[in-house]
Amino acid sequence: xxxxxxxxxxxSTKARVGRRELMVIEDSPIxxxxxxxxxxxxxxxxxxxxxIDDQALACFFTDWAWAPKPYTFSLDFLPREYSRVNPExxxxxxxxxxxAVSLAHLxxxxxxxxxxxxxxxxxxxxxxxxxxxxxxxxxxxxxxxMMAVHLLILxxxxxxxxxxxSPSLLPWITHLGGATQLVLERGPGQLNRDVxxxxxxxxxxxxxxxxxxxxxxxxxxxxGAWKETGDHGDAAVQIMKLxxxxxxxLERAKxxxxxxxxxxxDYFGDARWYMKENFSKLAGLVADIADxxxxxxxxxxxSIDSRSWIANNWSFFLAxxxxxxxLLEICLGHFSMWSSSLFSDPDDDFNPFSPTFSDSIPDLASxxxxxxLRRAQDAQKxxxxxxxxxxxxxxxxxxRYPDEPVASSGSPLVSYLMLWPLHVALHAxxxxxxxxxxxxxxxxxIAVHDGLQMADILVxxxxxxxxxxxxLERYG
Numbered sequence: 001x002x003x004x005x006x007x008x009x010x011x012s013t014k015a016r017v018g019r020r021e022l023m024v025i026e027d028s029p030i031x032x033x034x035x036x037x038x039x040x041x042x043x044x045x046x047x048x049x050x051x052i053d054d055q056a057l058a059c060f061f062t063d064w065a066w067a068p069k070p071y072t073f074s075l076d077f078l079p080r081e082y083s084r085v086n087p088e089x090x091x092x093x094x095x096x097x098x099x100a101v102s103l104a105h106l107x108x109x110x111x112x113x114x115x116x117x118x119x120x121x122x123x124x125x126x127x128x129x130x131x132x133x134x135x136x137x138x139x140x141x142x143x144x145x146m147m148a149v150h151l152l153i154l155x156x157x158x159x160x161x162x163x164x165x166s167p168s169l170l171p172w173i174t175h176l177g178g179a180t181q182l183v184l185e186r187g188p189g190q191l192n193r194d195v196x197x198x199x200x201x202x203x204x205x206x207x208x209x210x211x212x213x214x215x216x217x218x219x220x221x222x223x224g225a226w227k228e229t230g231d232h233g234d235a236a237v238q239i240m241k242l243x244x245x246x247x248x249x250l251e252r253a254k255x256x257x258x259x260x261x262x263x264x265x266d267y268f269g270d271a272r273w274y275m276k277e278n279f280s281k282l283a284g285l286v287a288d289i290a291d292x293x294x295x296x297x298x299x300x301x302x303s304i305d306s307r308s309w310i311a312n313n314w315s316f317f318l319a320x321x322x323x324x325x326x327l328l329e330i331c332l333g334h335f336s337m338w339s340s341s342l343f344s345d346p347d348d349d350f351n352p353f354s355p356t357f358s359d360s361i362p363d364l365a366s367x368x369x370x371x372x373l374r375r376a377q378d379a380q381k382x383x384x385x386x387x388x389x390x391x392x393x394x395x396x397x398x399x400r401y402p403d404e405p406v407a408s409s410g411s412p413l414v415s416y417l418m419l420w421p422l423h424v425a426l427h428a429x430x431x432x433x434x435x436x437x438x439x440x441x442x443x444x445x446i447a448v449h450d451g452l453q454m455a456d457i458l459v460x461x462x463x464x465x466x467x468x469x470x471x472l473e474r475y476g
Contacts, residue, residue, distance in 0.1 A: 002190075050343050052103070052106075052118060052385070053099055053102075053117060055106065056102035056105065056106040057098070057099070057102045058081075059102065059103065059105065059106050059109065060098075060102035060105045060106070061078070061102075078098065078147065081143070081147065081195065082094070082098055085144070090142060092129065092133070093096070093126060093129040093132070093133045093144065093145055093148035093149045094127035094144035094145070094147045094151070096122065096125050096129050096130075097126040097130065097147070097148040097152055097155070098147075098151060098153035099122050099124040099126070099156065100119055100122035100125070100126045100151070100152075100155050101151045101155050102153050103115055103116075103119035103122055104116070104119040104123075104155050104159060105158055106119075107119050108158060117203060119155075123155055124149065126151070126155075127152065129148075130145065130148045130149065130152060132146045133148070134178075134182070140182070141184065141185070141186055143190075143193065143195045143196055143199070145182070146179075146182060146183075146186065146190075146196070147195075147199065147356055148181045149175070149178060150199060150203070152178075153175040153176060153179060153281075156175060167316040168403070169237050175333060176221065179203055180203070182398045183199075183200060183203045218398045245421060249314040401435070
């Protein structure tokens with residue numbers, strides 16, 4: 001029996017109860033085409049978009065189809081699983097949570113307070129049915145219960161991203177802790193099913209947030225099984241354990257969590273201003289970890305002849321990436337810094353996938369460039385030199401060990417350790433022609449070793465690296 005880990009104990013949540021009404025939106029411009037996602041076509045065809053529930057589901061599932069793939073792959077199964085539920089069980093926790101999230105998404109897109117009220121009402125219903133499922137051992141271990149838990153977190157994320165006001169982060173933190181507990185209760189057996197493995201993947205990176213908030217190290221139960229998911233490998237688990245158990249990180253995270261900005265009446269306020277104000281704090285935290293943690297120092301001194309040299313030497317970039325994004329989750333109440341784009345207007349300047357994102361926050365590049373070397377006089381130049389200095393050695397080692405798993409698709413080398421530093425390098429104003437050649441080489445390396453075409457890389461990576469590369473080739 002699993003404890004009732006979701007408790008409706010906040011005034012804001014208690015206020016989310018209202019009379020449910022059937023609504024019809026005539027000539028709604030919100031529902032878009034299903035693009036090329038086969039799962040959604042059949043599902044949309046089966047819907048009769050007359051009720052607000054049907055419209056919300058169609059809108060949510062369709063939007064999920066064209067959203068940036070790296071941040072949505074783990075819920076690709078949701079329309080399929082939703083359609084499989086027996087009609088007699090439409091009030092089960094997973095379907096109720098799906099309806100709540102769909103309505104919240106539609107409310108954000110339509111800016112309709114009536115739909116938002118319906119979403120709040122459905123959220124309370126989903127909360128109740130999820131708690132009921134968690135109280136029964138057999139039900140708690142079902143995949144649909146885990147889906148409901150994820151969706152309850154997603155609901156809080158959408159509401160926060162939409163600019164909703166909340167007296168605290170308690171609902172989001174509570175759901176996050178519940179999901180962590182449930183993942184551990186389900187055990188390694190969940191990795192034997194595609195849906196279970198997918199949900200495990202998205203929850204592992206959330207565990208570190210809960211660990212930061214509560215001063216707990218990341219659970220070690222899944223260290224051996226992590227690599228089997230084909231996501232980021234054992235190196236990522238080691239780094240996550242490191243940053244989640246670092247005293248400096250935990251202390252600073254708690255300070256940021258209790259920041260007056262988070263507790264104020266205008267909780268979300270101007271997100272752009274808030275991020276800018278906290279960039280220096282986040283950068284200082286990463287630098288402190290680099291200065292004080294002996295384990296990280298040992299990793300960076302690994303021998304170049306070691307078969308794990310690539311992961312070890314790039315570990316600091318991954319650690320910095322993980323730390324910054326996890327702290328941004330805490331500061332902003334998001335799943336991640338990037339996930340807010342799924343529920344933002346396409347033309348919103350704060351949308352990281354928007355062409356105007358870099359222009360809207362002009363100091364973003366300088367923040368990343370100075371992240372690891374903030375004490376240096378010329379942090380930008382030193383960081384770019386360090387990144388580009390590792391690239392030829394990484395290429396050389398990869399050719400020496402062509403069968404090394406670290407060079408395979410989905411590895412830390414490809415998914416994090418290459419794309420993120422390259423994002424920094426391409427933003428840097430000091431990048432030289434010679435360094436541009438290394439950028440081109442590493443993109444070709446990714447294409448060759450992963451068997452991908454350049455167009456495929458463009459679809460999977462979120463930073464527009466190939467567009468920048470094309471600009472470099474056109475203008476020198």
